[in-house]
Amino acid sequence: MRRLLSLTALAVMLAVCPAADPPARPGYVGVGGCAASGCHGGGDRVGVAGSEFTTWATADPHHKAYAVLLTEAGQRMTRLYRRNPAADAGTDAACLACHAPQASTDISLRTDGVGCEACHGPAQNWRTTHYLNDWRNLDSAAKAKQGFIPTRDLTGRIQACVECHVGKPGMEVDHDLIAAGHPRLTFEYAAYHDIYPKHWVEPAGANFAVKSWAVGQVITASAQTRLIAEHARSKRGPELADLNCYSCHRGLTGEATDTTTRPPGALSANDWAFAGLASVGELGGAFAPPSPVDAQPLLNLVGQPGSKPADVEQAAAKLQTALDKWAAELDKVPAADIAGARNVFTRLADTRATNWDRAAQTYLAMTALHRSLPASPGRQASLGRVRDTLRFPHGINSPAGFSLNAFHSAMKGVAP
Amino acid sequence: MTRFLALTLSLAIPALAAATPPVTGETQIVHSATDCRKCHEKADAEYRANGVYDIIVPDAAAIWAERDPHSKAAQVLDKSNPLAARMSAALGYDVARQPECLACHAVDVTLNAPLAEKKFAWKHGVGCEGCHGFAAKWFGDHTLKTWREVEPVKKSELGLVDLRDPITRAAKCATCHVGNLAEGKFVTHAMYAAGHPPLLPLEAATFNRDQPAHWNPPEDVPYIRSLPPEKAAKFFHAPPGQLTAPRSVATGAVVTLRESAKLLAADAERVAKDGGLLDFAHFDCFACHHELQVPSHRQKRGYPGVPGRPTVRQLPTDLVGSVLAHARTTGTPDRQPELKARLSALNSAFDQRAFGEPAAIASAAQQLVTACDNWLGDVRLVRYDTAGRDALLAAIRATGNPAGWDYDAAQLQAWAARALIEKSVAPGVWNSVLPTAGIDPKSGSVDTALKSRLRVRNSFDPARFAEAWRGPAPK
Numbered sequence: 001m002r003r004l005l006s007l008t009a010l011a012v013m014l015a016v017c018p019a020a021d022p023p024a025r026p027g028y029v030g031v032g033g034c035a036a037s038g039c040h041g042g043g044d045r046v047g048v049a050g051s052e053f054t055t056w057a058t059a060d061p062h063h064k065a066y067a068v069l070l071t072e073a074g075q076r077m078t079r080l081y082r083r084n085p086a087a088d089a090g091t092d093a094a095c096l097a098c099h100a101p102q103a104s105t106d107i108s109l110r111t112d113g114v115g116c117e118a119c120h121g122p123a124q125n126w127r128t129t130h131y132l133n134d135w136r137n138l139d140s141a142a143k144a145k146q147g148f149i150p151t152r153d154l155t156g157r158i159q160a161c162v163e164c165h166v167g168k169p170g171m172e173v174d175h176d177l178i179a180a181g182h183p184r185l186t187f188e189y190a191a192y193h194d195i196y197p198k199h200w201v202e203p204a205g206a207n208f209a210v211k212s213w214a215v216g217q218v219i220t221a222s223a224q225t226r227l228i229a230e231h232a233r234s235k236r237g238p239e240l241a242d243l244n245c246y247s248c249h250r251g252l253t254g255e256a257t258d259t260t261t262r263p264p265g266a267l268s269a270n271d272w273a274f275a276g277l278a279s280v281g282e283l284g285g286a287f288a289p290p291s292p293v294d295a296q297p298l299l300n301l302v303g304q305p306g307s308k309p310a311d312v313e314q315a316a317a318k319l320q321t322a323l324d325k326w327a328a329e330l331d332k333v334p335a336a337d338i339a340g341a342r343n344v345f346t347r348l349a350d351t352r353a354t355n356w357d358r359a360a361q362t363y364l365a366m367t368a369l370h371r372s373l374p375a376s377p378g379r380q381a382s383l384g385r386v387r388d389t390l391r392f393p394h395g396i397n398s399p400a401g402f403s404l405n406a407f408h409s410a411m412k413g414v415a416p
Numbered sequence: 417m418t419r420f421l422a423l424t425l426s427l428a429i430p431a432l433a434a435a436t437p438p439v440t441g442e443t444q445i446v447h448s449a450t451d452c453r454k455c456h457e458k459a460d461a462e463y464r465a466n467g468v469y470d471i472i473v474p475d476a477a478a479i480w481a482e483r484d485p486h487s488k489a490a491q492v493l494d495k496s497n498p499l500a501a502r503m504s505a506a507l508g509y510d511v512a513r514q515p516e517c518l519a520c521h522a523v524d525v526t527l528n529a530p531l532a533e534k535k536f537a538w539k540h541g542v543g544c545e546g547c548h549g550f551a552a553k554w555f556g557d558h559t560l561k562t563w564r565e566v567e568p569v570k571k572s573e574l575g576l577v578d579l580r581d582p583i584t585r586a587a588k589c590a591t592c593h594v595g596n597l598a599e600g601k602f603v604t605h606a607m608y609a610a611g612h613p614p615l616l617p618l619e620a621a622t623f624n625r626d627q628p629a630h631w632n633p634p635e636d637v638p639y640i641r642s643l644p645p646e647k648a649a650k651f652f653h654a655p656p657g658q659l660t661a662p663r664s665v666a667t668g669a670v671v672t673l674r675e676s677a678k679l680l681a682a683d684a685e686r687v688a689k690d691g692g693l694l695d696f697a698h699f700d701c702f703a704c705h706h707e708l709q710v711p712s713h714r715q716k717r718g719y720p721g722v723p724g725r726p727t728v729r730q731l732p733t734d735l736v737g738s739v740l741a742h743a744r745t746t747g748t749p750d751r752q753p754e755l756k757a758r759l760s761a762l763n764s765a766f767d768q769r770a771f772g773e774p775a776a777i778a779s780a781a782q783q784l785v786t787a788c789d790n791w792l793g794d795v796r797l798v799r800y801d802t803a804g805r806d807a808l809l810a811a812i813r814a815t816g817n818p819a820g821w822d823y824d825a826a827q828l829q830a831w832a833a834r835a836l837i838e839k840s841v842a843p844g845v846w847n848s849v850l851p852t853a854g855i856d857p858k859s860g861s862v863d864t865a866l867k868s869r870l871r872v873r874n875s876f877d878p879a880r881f882a883e884a885w886r887g888p889a890p891k
Contacts, residue, residue, distance in 0.1 A: 080715060080723050175770070179724025181715045237769030238693070240724060248704035253874045264506045265609025265696065305693035305771075397708040 026124040026147040028102035031056075031115040033127050040116070052199040056116065059197035065099045065113035066090075077181030097171045098164040119160050121149040154215045155331040158189050165192070166223035166273065169230035175240035183397070184245060186272055188361070189216025190368035205335020206372065213368035214287055215330045217276040221295065222323040224273035228302060229316035232309040242302050244268040246356055249398050257402045258355040262303065268355070269299040275361035279348060283340035286333040289326040295319055338372055342416075345369040349414045356399040359407045360390050366414065378415040386410040452544045453477040455559070470639040471564060476630035480544070484627055489521040489541035499611050499866060506610035512538075516607075519600040520592040525550070531600045547588055549577040564639065568651060580634070581653045582660070583792055586620040586668040590675035593618040597682040605696035613866045614701070614873065617732070617828035620668025621661050621835035633660035655799075662800035662808050665832045666742075669735040670795055674788030676731050677762075681781035688774035699726040699771075702822055721767035728766050730825040733759055734816030735832055736788075739795060742811040746804070748794040751787075758784045809836040818882035823873045826881045 035041035035053040042050035046059045057063050068074050069089035078089035089095045096103040096110055101118040103110035117123050125146040129135055135143075140150040150156035165187035167173055173185050190213035202208060231239040247258035247268040260268045274295035281289050298315040301307040348366050353359035363386050370379055389407045393400050455463075459474035473479075481487050493512040495501045504511045511517045515531040518524070522538030523546040529535075537543065545551055553574040557563055568578045579585045593615060595602040603612055634640045634654030641648075641656075649655040680698055687694050696704075703726045720727070733755065740751040762784060765776035798804065812833050821829065 076715065080719060083719075083722070175724045176722055179714075179719070181712065237771060237773075240770050245708075249706060249708055251707050251874055252701070252705050253870055263508075263606060265605040265607075306691050308691075395710055397710045400707040 025105070026122040027105040028109055028115075028117045028122045029124060029127055030102060030106070030109040030117075031112045033123060034116045039131070046197050047199060047201075049201070053116070055197060055199035060199070062114035062118070063112075066096075066111055067113065069095050069099050073181060077177070080180035081177050081182075094171075101164075114164075119149060119151055119157075121147045123147070153331060154212055155219065155327055158212075158216050158219045161189065161192070162187060162219055162223040166220055167227055168223065169226065172227055173241070178241060184241070186357075186360070187216075187220055188276075188364045189213065189220065190371075191364050194367075194371070207333070207335055207338040207341070209368050209371035210283070210338060210341045211330070211333055211335075213276075213365060214280045214283060214333070215327065217280050218323055218327045218330060221273045221277055222320055222327060225295075225298065225316050225320045225323060228298065229313050229320070232312035232316065238267075238305070242270050244270050244355060244357065246398050246402075251400065254401065255403065257399055257404065259404065260354045267303045267305060269302040270357070271295075271299055271355075272357045272361065274299060275358045276365050279344055279362075279365050282344050282347065284343075285340055286337050287330065287340060289322065290329050291322055291325065293319070293322045293326060341369045341372050345373065346416055349411050349416075351411070353404060353407060355404075356390070356402050359402075359404065362411075363387060363390060376415060382410075382414045385413060450540070451555075453481065466561065467639070470642075471637055473630060473632060477544070479628060479630040484630070486542035486546070486627070487540065490518070490538040491541060493517055493521050503607070503610045503612065507606065515600060516602075516604075520603075522546075524599065527599060534600065542592075547577065547579065549575045551575070564651075568653075578653075582620065582664045582667045583671055583796070585624070586618070586664070586671035587675065589620065589623055590618055590672060593623065594672060594675040595679045596675070597679060597686075602679065602683070602695070603697060608697060611866075613869065614824070617824045617831075618668070618672045619665070619735075619828050619831040619835065620671070621664040622831040624664060625835065635660060657799075657801050659800055659802065659805050661835050662805040665812075665835050666739045666795050666798065666800065666808060667792065669732050669739050669832065670788050670792050672732050673736050674785055674792070676729075677781045677784040677788065680728070681778050681785060684772075684774045684778035684781060688778055693771045694774060694777065696726075696771075698729055700729050700822065703727050720763060725767050725770055726772075728762060728772075730822050732825070732828055734821070734825065735812065735828060736791070738811040738815035739808070740791060741815055742804075742808045743791075743794050743798050745807065745811075746798050748798065751791055751794065754787055758787050805836050809833060812836070813885070818885045819878050821878060821881070823876040826876070826878070826885075829885070830881075 031053060035057075037043060040050065040053040042048065043054050044051040046055045048055075069078075069092075074089045074095075075087075078087045078092055078095060079085055081087070081094075082092070089099075090110070091107075098114075100110040100113055102112055102115055102122075105122065109115070121144075123130075126135075126143070126148050129146075130148070140153070140156070144150065149160050151160060162168075163171070165185060167185065173182050178184050190209060193212055194209075205211070228239075228242055231242060244258055244260070244267075247256075247260070250257060258268050260271075262268060277293060277295060280287060281293065298312070298319050301312045301315055345366055348362055348369075351362050353362050363383070366386070367383055370376075370383060373379075386407065389403070389410045390399070392398060456472075456477035457475065458478060459469070463469065463474070468474075490512070491497075493500050495504065495510075495512065500511050507514075515534045515536075518536040518538055519531070519534065520542075522536040522541060523543050524534055525537055526534045551558075554571065554576045557566075557574070558576070568580070572578050577584060577588055579588065590596070591599055592601050603615055608614070634648070634652050635658075637652075637654075640652045640654050643651070645656045654660075680694075683695055683698060715723075719725075737752065737755055740748075740755060744750050744752075758780070761780040762777065765780045766772040768776060800808065812829065816829070818826065818829070
């Protein structure tokens with residue numbers, strides 16, 4: 001509702017002040033501006049330099065982001081979400097915000113889906129200069145001034161990812177939308193990076209997998225914390241997406257899968273975005289947080305029905321400051337810093353997870369660490385067996401039948 | 417007559433409840449089931465000769481002691497019951513001594529006291545006085561033959577609950593079987609999460625029958641049948657020609673709705689004042705507790721309001737709707753629009769934010785309570801004779817959307833319908849889709865019974881039920 005109001009307010013302002021300065025935000029030009037065969041549309045195989053657009057258009061799911069809105073599922077969830085049988089995902093600003101960000105300055109660009117500029121920044125001010133020699137001499141800040149997003153550095157890149165994959169105030173997948181049919185968001189950068197059909201060559205250091213996992217965890221937690229703070233501010237009662245999905249969403253016959261310590265029948269916070277933080281800190285060395293980071297006080301408040309919004313905001317602000325400081329430091333971790341990976345890997349194999357989210361994050365952490373360790377087919381296979389315990393049954397989008405015991409025994413079998 | 421008197425004298429100084437803690441012994445009221453059993457245990461030739469059994473059944477106390485789960489209500493809290501032990505461990509208190517538990521599982525001898533100050537007689541579970549009222553002021557008199565000549569309103573003043581009145585009776589059941597915050601009776605979500613079995617939906621006629629009844633309905637009581645019609649109505653709420661089952665179903669449905677709304681209003685007022693969230697026990701269990709099926713039948717069906725807002729627990733609104741629809745055919749005003757408006761206000765209060773807007777819920781629920789009281793005034797006047805019973809049954813089968821009922825709602829409807837079908841009729845098709853999963857107090861294992869009950873609830877198939885429900889009536 002707030003979102004609608006602010007959009008309406010913006011529209012009114014624009015209508016009333018036609019002669020006002022052009023919006024500070026530069027405009028999008030659309031993927032067509034990047035796709036020339038001499039530029040990024042080389043038409044070669046996936047991942048080849050000069051064929052970045054081609055890679056995106058043929059292999060990257062982002063190019064289908066608009067098209068999925070028009071599927072039966074996309075349209076149905078929009079009708080349910082808007083409670084309007086005439087609602088249309090293809091023109092709904094809330095959907096387009098992530099599924100076609102370029103539509104925000106030019107609606108005709110919506111069919112691009114998540115195009116180049118969604119991640120690299122609106123190109124109005126730099127499209128015709130970014131291939132000149134002068135461009136190379138600009139630092140990140142100077143480029144950013146022109147709207148260019150520094151996706152070369154992990155922090156800048158992941159910050160761009162989490163805008164949609166975690167969400168930000170006014171642009172998020174809340175429980176209303178999930179109930180209408182949108183999948184819940186479970187962003188974990190290292191895993192996403194691994195399966196992403198990359199249109200660049202990562203100048204990867206020895207610790208890229210572990211570093212990208214670490215930066216991803218911290219920035220994801222920070223983005224989630226910002227959302228929690230906003231939910232407390234907006235006073236619309238508890239946001240159900242801030243709570244653990246499967247402590248409530250489970251049939252009542254089986255074993256409870258959320259064994260997080262709490263009074264019987266009490267709520268449990270959604271700890272997906274925070275589950276890996278402790279392990280990142282345990283990497284030690286340059287990975288250690290500059291000041292202690294503890295998400296638990298905030299999670300406790302979120303899980304308690306009587307929490308005062310002001311307390312939640314305060315705890316969130318404190319956590320956010322610590323996380324942002326940490327993220328800035330993590331960006332500087334040297335490529336050779338990998339000493340902590342093996343220790344943390346070994347320790348994680350002994351971790352007692354208390355719910356599916358924590359178990360899944362443990363598995364994802366070990367997978368990321370595994371990629372930074374010397375290759376081992378045995379280790380790979382044993383991680384596959386852990387993964388099998390986390391799978392949802394066919395036709396069910398929740399861990400029905402998930403057993404923490406089975407997970408833990410598979411973890412015991414993980415080769416070091 | 418001599419015998420009646422002698423009895424009174426012999427019990428002039430009744431023994432106090434032989435209670436162990438948490439009762440301190442300060443009970444000016446409780447006589448304990450033991451005292452009652454002296455007379456109500458088994459048939460006595462002299463009583464029969466004196467016409468006692470023209471009005472009561474001879475073995476009421478034996479039925480209670482041997483077959484009525486109320487007599488085991490406190491016993492199941494003992495740690496020898498694995499479920500009770502598990503619940504105690506999870507809740508962090510001994511359920512056998514906790515006022516929140518004893519409020520329903522024993523007889524509260526301090527009805528208006530706050531929970532912390534309550535005292536209980538628990539040795540006999542929910543004993544006679546738990547429902548009939550404390551006997552101090554009527555224990556002697558009720559053994560006299562003249563007692564039946566005393567007006568119910570006088571008896572009520574002495575503390576005897578007027579259980580012959582179906583509305584009073586259902587309201588008494590509802591204090592525990594729905595809940596009553598003023599009396600400290602409320603099965604909270606924490607208790608359910610710790611293992612408390614789901615409360616069965618309160619359908620008054622079925623509960624009375626399956627208790628099992630230790631009394632006869634007025635139409636089968638010789639003394640009541642011998643009375644002039646006005647007197648039968650005034651003294652025993654038994655207008656001649658009317659049947660107990662349909663009156664009990666009809667009034668019970670409205671009472672259950674009223675008491676549910678009252679409980680909701682009370683808790684919502686608490687939350688509106690103190691903050692926090694409404695206890696989750698007020699919400700539809702399955703609104704949250706389901707695996708996330710793909711494709712989702714909820715998304716296919718659509719949502720009554722904002723998607724994903726926990727909805728109010730299914731209330732007996734369709735049953736009340738059919739009672740009011742039938743009542744209208746007998747000349748009462750059309751209450752359907754009011755019912756619809758009240759429910760719509762309540763649903764919208766639940767929809768305003770996740771877990772509902774407490775002040776709006778309190779107000780909507782309170783208005784529903786008032787409306788139910790008015791409707792009871794209507795329903796009280798409806799004539800439930802054979803034709804009335806058949807018409808009510810037809811209304812029950814025609815009202816509402818069976819495919820939208822959850823297990824509890826379906827069970828309530830099926831029980832109400834079954835209670836209206838003649839006793840001689842074999843259990844009908846509804847039984848095949850709603851296997852009874854009641855707890856037999858003699859089996860000794862609440863744990864096993866609970867597991868099977870939960871299995872039945874979880875495997876409930878609304879479509880299959882709807883088909884059976886709309887099919888031919890059981891013959």
